[in-house]
Amino acid sequence: MSAPGNERFMTAADGTVAAALVLLTVASFWWAGAMAEGGTDVVAEVEGAVVWKGALDTPASAALPVRLGTVTVEIRDGRVAVTESDCPNHVCVRTGWRSRAGDVIVCVPNRTVVRIARGRSKEPEGVTG
Numbered sequence: 538m539s540a541p542g543n544e545r546f547m548t549a550a551d552g553t554v555a556a557a558l559v560l561l562t563v564a565s566f567w568w569a570g571a572m573a574e575g576g577t578d579v580v581a582e583v584e585g586a587v588v589w590k591g592a593l594d595t596p597a598s599a600a601l602p603v604r605l606g607t608v609t610v611e612i613r614d615g616r617v618a619v620t621e622s623d624c625p626n627h628v629c630v631r632t633g634w635r636s637r638a639g640d641v642i643v644c645v646p647n648r649t650v651v652r653i654a655r656g657r658s659k660e661p662e663g664v665t666g
Contacts, residue, residue, distance in 0.1 A: 576638035576653030579617045581610050584648045593653065603647035610651055619644065619651060
């Protein structure tokens with residue numbers, strides 16, 4: 538046992554384990570990003586209803602009518618973004634360009650969701666409930 542005031546809170550082995558865990562965490566985030574598949578379709582919904590669809594590989598732009606005015610969605614170079622919005626904080630515009638399946642851009646005040654789907658969108662085969 539060491540004298541009071543001479544305690545070590547972390548040994549060299551503890552530091553090695555902590556560094557290995559940090560490296561493993563960073564590597565797993567990098568690997569997940571590198572393995573993510575690209576999307577093929579862009580789907581825009583306003584208040585839960587699909588109002589516009591586009592292919593991620595085809596340049597397009599749409600001004601969607603929403604609660605507070607319009608939200609402009611643009612597809613270019615295999616990416617999608619909300620480029621303009623009549624909302625107070627413009628969080629959706631600052632989200633920037635997205636290109637991976639599962640990426641979502643949300644404009645809460647306008648109740649608008651723009652998402653990238655992995656495959657060609659299909660109509661539902663049936664509804665239960």
